[in-house]
Amino acid sequence: MSPKNVIFKKICKDKSVGVYMGKRDFVDRVDSVDPVDGVILVDPEALQGRKVFVTLSCTFRYGRDDMDVMGIAFRRELYLSTRQVYPPLQDREKGIHTKIQARLLRKLGHNAYPFFFEFPDNLPCSVALQPAPHDVGKQCAVEFEIKAFSAESQDAKVRKRSTVKLMLRKVQYAPEGEGTAPSVETTRDFVMSDKPLHVKASLDKEIYYHGETIKVHVNVTNNSSKNIKNIILSVDQVATVVLYSNDSYVKCVDIEDSGDSVSPGATLQKVYKLLPVLANNRERRGIALDGKLKHEDTNLASTSIIREGVLKEVMGIMVSYRVMVKLIVGGMMGSSEVGLEVPFKLMHPKPDAGKKTYISVLFLYTKLLQKVLKHVK
Numbered sequence: 511m512s513p514k515n516v517i518f519k520k521i522c523k524d525k526s527v528g529v530y531m532g533k534r535d536f537v538d539r540v541d542s543v544d545p546v547d548g549v550i551l552v553d554p555e556a557l558q559g560r561k562v563f564v565t566l567s568c569t570f571r572y573g574r575d576d577m578d579v580m581g582i583a584f585r586r587e588l589y590l591s592t593r594q595v596y597p598p599l600q601d602r603e604k605g606i607h608t609k610i611q612a613r614l615l616r617k618l619g620h621n622a623y624p625f626f627f628e629f630p631d632n633l634p635c636s637v638a639l640q641p642a643p644h645d646v647g648k649q650c651a652v653e654f655e656i657k658a659f660s661a662e663s664q665d666a667k668v669r670k671r672s673t674v675k676l677m678l679r680k681v682q683y684a685p686e687g688e689g690t691a692p693s694v695e696t697t698r699d700f701v702m703s704d705k706p707l708h709v710k711a712s713l714d715k716e717i718y719y720h721g722e723t724i725k726v727h728v729n730v731t732n733n734s735s736k737n738i739k740n741i742i743l744s745v746d747q748v749a750t751v752v753l754y755s756n757d758s759y760v761k762c763v764d765i766e767d768s769g770d771s772v773s774p775g776a777t778l779q780k781v782y783k784l785l786p787v788l789a790n791n792r793e794r795r796g797i798a799l800d801g802k803l804k805h806e807d808t809n810l811a812s813t814s815i816i817r818e819g820v821l822k823e824v825m826g827i828m829v830s831y832r833v834m835v836k837l838i839v840g841g842m843m844g845s846s847e848v849g850l851e852v853p854f855k856l857m858h859p860k861p862d863a864g865k866k867t868y869i870s871v872l873f874l875y876t877k878l879l880q881k882v883l884k885h886v887k
Contacts, residue, residue, distance in 0.1 A: 517614070522674040526556035527658045529564075529676050530618065532610035534803060536629070536654075538682045540817050543629040546678065547607055549614040550595045550658050551622045560660040560672070562596035566627040568634075568680075569653050570826045588652075588826065589633055592664055595623045629680065634826035636679040636801025637811045639749065639759075640794065650751075651801065652826040654678040679801045682812055684857040689716035694850045698734075700839075705733035709848060711835045717855045720809045723783050724854070726833055730778040738772035739845065740838040745786040747810065749798040750828045761797050763810060764790065772837075784833065786810060786856065798829045813855040831856045 521528035531548035538544075552562050568589040598605070605624040606612050615622050638651035659673040693712035700707070708731040718724055726743055744765040750758045763786040772778045788809050791797050798811035811829040833852040838845050 518676065520674050520676050521551075522658075522660075523671040524556055524669075526553050526560070526660045526672055527551070527562055527674055529656060529658050529674050530614050530622075531656070531676065532608075532614075534676070535679045535681055538629075538635055538680055540682075540685070540815055541631075543631070543633075543680065545607065546627040546629070546656065547611055547625070548656070549611055549618060549622050549624050551618050552596045552660075554621065557596075557660050560662055561594060561664075562623075562658065562660050563592055563594050563664055564625045564656065564658045565590060565592045567591075567655050567657065569655070570634075571649075571651050571653060589630060591627055593625055593627070594664070595625050595658075598623055631817060633680065634828075635682050635812070635814065637814075637827045637829060638799050638801055639827070640792075640797045640799050650827075653801065654680055677803055679803060681800070682815055682857065683860040684717045684719065684855070685815070686860075689855075691715050692852050692854055694852050696848065696850060698848050700734050700736055700841075703734040703736060707732050707734045707736065707738075707837075707839070707848065709835070709837060709850060711833065711850045711852050713833065713852060713854055715854075717857060719859050720812075720856065721785075721787060723785050724833065726782045726784060726835065726852070728778070728780055728782060728835060730772050730837070732772045732774060732776055732778075735774050737774060737840045738770075738778075738837050739840045741768045741770045741772075741778075742766070742834075742836045742838070743768065743782050743784060744834045744836075745784050746832050746834055747786070747798060748830045748832065749796075749811070750830075751826075759796050759798075761791075761794060763787075763794075763797065786831070798827060810856065812857045815855075 517530055517532060518534055519528060519530045528551040529548060530551060536544040536546060546566055550562060550564055567587060569585055569587050571585045602623060605626065606615065607626045611624045615624065634652045636652055636654060638649050641649045656676045656678060657673060659668045661668050691713055695710035698707045710729040712727045714725050724745065728741065730738065732738055744762045747761045747763050748758055764784045766782055766784055768782065770778065770780065788799065800808045800811050802808040813830055814828045831854055833854065835850040837848040839848055
């Protein structure tokens with residue numbers, strides 16, 4: 511989220527229109543979304559009688575703009591809403607919905623006018639697929655944008671010099687409360703073996719934060735006559751492009767080839783650690799990332815959470831995660847696999863929760879430092 515007291519502003523080339531906003535990240539809480547609010551500053555002399563409009567748009571892009579084939583654009587507008595801000599269609603005071611708008615209007619003067627949008631409840635969050643290092647142009651992404659422009663009418667041709675755009679992000683944070691810790695188990699019978707192989711995999715919790723280590727508890731009871739030659743664990747990101755093709759892209763974002771074996775009649779209880787982070791996957795094309803502003807860094811895409819009843823077909827790109835546990839079973843006719851899928855959520859903590867965690871860590875560090883200094887004395 512944007513720090514307090516930071517104002518984002520952008521002015522078009524002919525100086526006729528400027529956009530001022532208090533934040534560019536807007537939180538989707540599943541049942542509600544932060545409204546988009548800001549102020550438009552106009553220069554009546556530079557406008558020369560033109561009107562000023564502002565639009566909020568959500569676009570799904572799955573190809574570069576210069577790749578249009580037979581008139582079919584590789585982009586689709588999921589949402590577009592337009593407001594006329596100048597000349598104002600209502601009293602200026604009635605357009606003030608937030609404290610930041612009131613503050614900006616006092617600072618910018620009588621040529622500033624407020625705008626306000628509410629997101630519909632069926633729009634995806636900002637997400638993009640990571641391009642390969644040699645790819646050029648814009649990537650496949652769900653993008654949000656505020657655009658202000660001056661023109662004779664809403665449908666008139668818009669000049670670039672009279673247009674200003676500001677990218678936004680729609681983000682989700684981990685829901686409050688701990689969900690049920692996921693656990694999956696399976697039993698496998700083999701030919702020529704009287705007793706089965708039993709495997710159980712579980713996680714400590716349902717939701718993990720970006721950059722947090724995932725602990726996978728694996729219990730193997732091998733009552734069969736087969737030898738478990740190896741145990742391989744991985745974290746898979748599943749990105750489903752639901753808008754135009756319903757294709758799913760499965761990318762391994764972390765892997766642990768343990769080399770552990772379990773002989774017939776033996777058992778294994780072990781905790782494995784996995785760390786799915788973007789730092790280890792920067793060269794991987796097609797991995798879904800959280801949307802970013804300008805060239806700032808980002809992270810692996812957060813798990814998509816949608817409200818019940820909302821059509822998935824309009825969500826653009828849906829992202830989910832799972833831990834895969836594979837046991838390589840040896841045999842006379844070659845090796846076979848026994849696999850488990852353990853789903854989990856990967857998200858950001860709410861900013862307040864992150865602040866509390868930071869304060870707790872700082873408090874513990876301070877107490878530890880005091881003990882060390884006391885011991886030194």
